[in-house]
Amino acid sequence: MQKLFYLLRDAATKDGDALRKAILEQAVPAIRASGASEITVFAADADVAAGRPIRQIDPPIRAMISFWLEDADARGPAEAALRSLVKSIAGYLVVESRPVVHPMPKGSRTQGMKQISCVTKRPDLSQEEFIRIWHADHKQVAIETQSTFGYVRNEIFRSLTPGAPQQWTAFVEESFPIGALDDPHVFYDAKSEAEYQKNFKRMMESCGRFLDHGPIEVTFVSEYYLG
Numbered sequence: 001m002q003k004l005f006y007l008l009r010d011a012a013t014k015d016g017d018a019l020r021k022a023i024l025e026q027a028v029p030a031i032r033a034s035g036a037s038e039i040t041v042f043a044a045d046a047d048v049a050a051g052r053p054i055r056q057i058d059p060p061i062r063a064m065i066s067f068w069l070e071d072a073d074a075r076g077p078a079e080a081a082l083r084s085l086v087k088s089i090a091g092y093l094v095v096e097s098r099p100v101v102h103p104m105p106k107g108s109r110t111q112g113m114k115q116i117s118c119v120t121k122r123p124d125l126s127q128e129e130f131i132r133i134w135h136a137d138h139k140q141v142a143i144e145t146q147s148t149f150g151y152v153r154n155e156i157f158r159s160l161t162p163g164a165p166q167q168w169t170a171f172v173e174e175s176f177p178i179g180a181l182d183d184p185h186v187f188y189d190a191k192s193e194a195e196y197q198k199n200f201k202r203m204m205e206s207c208g209r210f211l212d213h214g215p216i217e218v219t220f221v222s223e224y225y226l227g
Helices: 016-033 076-083 127-145 193-210
Strands: 002-009 037-043 061-069 088-100 113-119 150-159 170-176 217-225
Touching: 002 076, 016 037, 016 061, 016 076, 016 217, 061 076, 061 217, 076 088, 088 127, 088 170, 127 150, 127 193
Parallel strands: none
Antiparallel strands: 002 061, 002 088, 037 061, 037 217, 088 150, 113 170, 113 217, 150 170
């Protein structure tokens, strides 16, 4: 089995609720018919409108979807269904790990919200050191300084679609309480301003050890796990 991860790109003004509906009703049946399983839709819809995304690529990311296939070469029908809904798609073959597993009710919206970040390895680090810091040191920092209740790493193995951006190393999914969208104290699991400042500083210092923040993209989404 191979995991595929797609960025759906369109105008910032595109209706996120309408796009979510189209993905669920039009694209997902075609994707499932192609043999896909473990389908998850990530929609930048009205439920997460309070979040402030970091957008650098144009057109921006308006939704994402991941699923598993026995063979990534069978992805043609899935890509055709997704392309029919947005201006462009960018697909990647990824390697998944789930250091913090969260409840995902099948067929309905997952509680809270999800922040998905497109992140890049610092160029001065070896791949081995990057993985060591990220998987060992940073994991505990993230758990201790944020209100994260779900964490999924998607390390990019290779791109699948022509023209897919090449500047990223991984897609990181982090699940938070819905209040974290617009309250940094909730995001950083802080009971006071002093605790917030302490957690924020510790988290930024940890990220700086292994990430190049220049190309980062951050998108806030609602998660729909469809199995």
